[in-house]
Amino acid sequence: AQSVAQPEDQVNVAEGNPLTVKCTYSVSGNPYLFWYVQYPNRGLQFLLKYITGDNLVKGSYGFEAEFNKSQTSFHLKKPSALVSDSALYFCAVRANDYKLSFGAGTTVTVRA
Amino acid sequence: DAGITQSPRYKITETGRQVTLMCHQTWSHSYMFWYRQDLGHGLRLIYYSAAADITDKGEVPDGYVVSRSKTENFPLTLESATRSQTSVYFCASSESFRKGYEQYFGPGTRLTVT
Numbered sequence: 472a473q474s475v476a477q478p479e480d481q482v483n484v485a486e487g488n489p490l491t492v493k494c495t496y497s498v499s500g501n502p503y504l505f506w507y508v509q510y511p512n513r514g515l516q517f518l519l520k521y522i523t524g525d526n527l528v529k530g531s532y533g534f535e536a537e538f539n540k541s542q543t544s545f546h547l548k549k550p551s552a553l554v555s556d557s558a559l560y561f562c563a564v565r566a567n568d569y570k571l572s573f574g575a576g577t578t579v580t581v582r583a
Numbered sequence: 584d585a586g587i588t589q590s591p592r593y594k595i596t597e598t599g600r601q602v603t604l605m606c607h608q609t610w611s612h613s614y615m616f617w618y619r620q621d622l623g624h625g626l627r628l629i630y631y632s633a634a635a636d637i638t639d640k641g642e643v644p645d646g647y648v649v650s651r652s653k654t655e656n657f658p659l660t661l662e663s664a665t666r667s668q669t670s671v672y673f674c675a676s677s678e679s680f681r682k683g684y685e686q687y688f689g690p691g692t693r694l695t696v697t
Contacts, residue, residue: 503683514673514688515626522683561626568681569614569633570641573626 473498473566475545477574485582490552492577494545494562503565504545506536509576510558521545532556552581586610589674589689596664597697604659604692606674614677615657616686617641617649619670626673632657633681664696 475496484490496502503522507515519530526538536547547560559576566572587608596602606615617629628641630649638649646668648660657676661668671693675686 505685507688512691514690515675517685517687520683520685565680565683569616569631569639570628571616571626571680571686575625 472572473502473564474572475504475562475564475574477560477562477577479577480575481578481580483580483582484552486554487551490547490549490556490579490581492547492560492562492579494547494574496543496545496562496564498564502545504536504538505563505565505571506530506534506545506547507561507563507573508532508558509561515561518547552579554581554583557581587674587676587687587689589672589692591692592690593693595695595697598665599663602661602664602694604661604672604674604694606657606659606689608655608657608674608676608687608689610676610678610687611654612676612678612687613654614680614686615651616675616677617647617657617659618673618675619643620673620691621670629659629672661694664694666696668694669696670694 505520506518509515519528521538529535562574563571590605616631618626627643632638632651635654673691674689677686678684
């Protein structure tokens, strides 16, 4: 079964420091991978995706993610975190033609 | 505004009542989805639709009914609400999820069943 794992429940960083949110995946075949962000009392917002092509994917709000096939990882990164980046982040994989399989989520807190 | 909207945003109902949650998208996306989000369970797919008049069950369909007579609308009905259906419900749409297009989510409906 296609699945993703987010090994960290929480990530805490200082504003201006690099931010990394980890995600590993388990799929058969080529993975379609996604990152979403959820702010309090809001829906999920799409950040970026990897379908094929360059392993470094750039997305919204200065985020990027690196697809690593050998390590089966798709970590989300931001070079310089902002307090406004504090939110819940979800990694997801397309499990089949209709289903997104989500990780449990990682809460990011950026302190001023 | 264009996008995906849900109504109501908040709903309190009693056990046994029928409740319908509405979802509307303006992109003419083929695919639409209903998820529920619960602590400890993350996001779980309830139903999905690949096109108008085509719907199918997801992971947790019991107690829910959907319809899709028009491309832009995908209502979710709880036929007889139970306390276990207290949750936050998200609707999503995708141009062509099968081809790897992302899903776009609505703002959610917080449902409380008393």
